[in-house]
Amino acid sequence: SQQGEEDPQALSIQEGENATMNCSYKTSINNLQWYRQNSGRGLVHLILIRSNEREKHSGRLRVTLDTSKKSSSLLITASRAADTASYFCATDVSDMRFGAGTRLTVKP
Amino acid sequence: DAGVIQSPRHEVTEMGQEVTLRCKPISGHNSLFWYRQTMMRGLELLIYFNNNVPIDDSGMPEDRFSAKMPNASFSTLKIQPSEPRDSAVYFCASSFNSGNTIYFGEGSWLTVV
Numbered sequence: 001s002q003q004g005e006e007d008p009q010a011l012s013i014q015e016g017e018n019a020t021m022n023c024s025y026k027t028s029i030n031n032l033q034w035y036r037q038n039s040g041r042g043l044v045h046l047i048l049i050r051s052n053e054r055e056k057h058s059g060r061l062r063v064t065l066d067t068s069k070k071s072s073s074l075l076i077t078a079s080r081a082a083d084t085a086s087y088f089c090a091t092d093v094s095d096m097r098f099g100a101g102t103r104l105t106v107k108p
Numbered sequence: 109d110a111g112v113i114q115s116p117r118h119e120v121t122e123m124g125q126e127v128t129l130r131c132k133p134i135s136g137h138n139s140l141f142w143y144r145q146t147m148m149r150g151l152e153l154l155i156y157f158n159n160n161v162p163i164d165d166s167g168m169p170e171d172r173f174s175a176k177m178p179n180a181s182f183s184t185l186k187i188q189p190s191e192p193r194d195s196a197v198y199f200c201a202s203s204f205n206s207g208n209t210i211y212f213g214e215g216s217w218l219t220v221v
Contacts, residue, residue: 033209042112042199042212043151088151092207095164096141098151 003097004032004072004089012105019076021102023089024069030092032065034074037086037101046074046087079106112213114200120219126188129216132181133202141210142175142185143199151199157183158206190220 004023013019023032031050035043049056049065049072056063062075076083086101113132121127133140141156155165157177168175172191177183187194197217203210 030207040197040215042201042214043210045209045211048209095153095156095206096201096203096210097153100150 003094114213131200137202141201
C-alpha cells in the first residue's frame with residue numbers, strides 16, 4: 001500500500017499537554033499532508049510539507065519529515081479540547097488515500 | 109469560493125432503490141475524488157478523476173457502483189441497486205492536480221434500510 005499509516009490509533013491527553021502522532025509511508029514522495037477530521041465532518045487540510053523540507057510550523061502545529069526513515073510526525077502544542085478530532089496523513093504518491101488515522105481526545 | 113458542494117446531505121432509502129449522490133468541485137480544480145467512510149472500513153478512496161477522466165476506480169466496491177464526471181463542475185456517484193451495507197458517509201473532494209491539497213465537502217450521509 002502506498003498510503004500513509006498513522007500511529008498511534010488513539011491518543012488521550014489532558015488539555016495543555018502536547019500531542020504527537022506519527023505517519024509512516026513506503027515510497028519516495030514529493031510531499032506529505034496532514035488533515036484533521038472533526039466528528040461528522042469532512043477532512044480539513046492542516047499542513048503540507050515537501051520532501052526537501054525537514055520541519056514546518058503553523059501556529060501550534062509542528063510537522064517534521066524524515067525522508068530517510070519515510071516518516072513524519074505532527075506535534076500539537078498546548079492542546080485544547082477543541083483539538084479533539086481524528087488526524088490523517090496522505091502523500092502525493094498515494095493518490096490521496098488515507099490510513100486509519102489517529103483519534104485524539106483532549107480532556108478539559 | 110463556496111467550497112466543494114455535495115447533495116443530498118442526508119438520504120434514507122430502501123434496499124433496492126437507486127441512489128445518486130452529487131458533487132460540485134471547487135471552480136478551477138481538475139482532480140475530483142469520491143470517498144466512503146464507515147466505522148468498520150475507515151476512509152476508502154472509491155474513484156478519482158483528473159480532467160474529467162477516471163484515473164483509478166480500483167476502490168469501487170462492485171458493479172452496483174458507478175461514477176461519472178460529464179464536465180469540470182459536476183460529478184455523480186450512483187448506487188443501483190442499493191443495499192444496507194452501502195450505508196456510509198460519502199465524501200467528495202477536489203484539488204488542483206492530484207497530490208496537492210485537497211478540499212472535502214461536508215459529505216452525504218446515506219442510510220439504506
